Amino acid sequence: MSRILVLNGPNLNLLGTRQPEVYGGTTLKMIEDACQQHAQAAGAIVTCFQSNHEGALIDAIHAAKGTQDGIVLNAGAYTHTSVALMDAIASVELPVIEVHLSNIHARERFRHHSYIAPVAIGQICGFGALGYNLAIDALVGHFKERSKA
Ligand code: CA2
Secondary structure: OEEEEEEEOOOHHHOOOOOHHHHOOOOHHHHHHHHHHHHHHHOEEEEEEEOOOHHHHHHHHHHHEOOEOEEEEEOHHHHHOOHHHHHHHHHHOOOEEEEEOOOHHHOOHHHOOOOOHHHOOEEEEOOOOHHHHHHHHHHHHHHHHHHHO
16 A cells, blocks of 8 residues: 655645635645545555644655655645755655645746745646645556556
């Protein structure tokens, strides 16, 4: 069974409580529960972690090396600012799928750039909470393709 870390960054603990017009009405707990269920059906096991602190997210990425097979990451606003997160991802050499609830390319210009994208195998954005399940499917598909090679 493949192991996937679902990692969420700053303010995503507030999901479902404010700005539902931008981020939807689903809470982070609902998203994490859906990830657990979806992963199980896809033959994967999910561990979820959220932090509002950049260093804690970096520690979680470091800890994933050797304990996880891949990462689904919504780095929140750190997406657009954090060279440190980009370096952490590059250092662990794990496949990472970048997820955003909103379509960051259709929003303010500062959200168009992602420090995560160059070190991720792909990006899924604009599909709301569904994006996490799509990312799990993409990672499981990636593991299957890789095992054939
Ligand atoms: O669309 C996404 O998933 C984002 O990663 C969300 C970040 C934003 O800075 C990125 O540009 C795109 C913000 C998360 C804030 O979440 C909130 C949820 C409820 C209420 C307030 C903020």
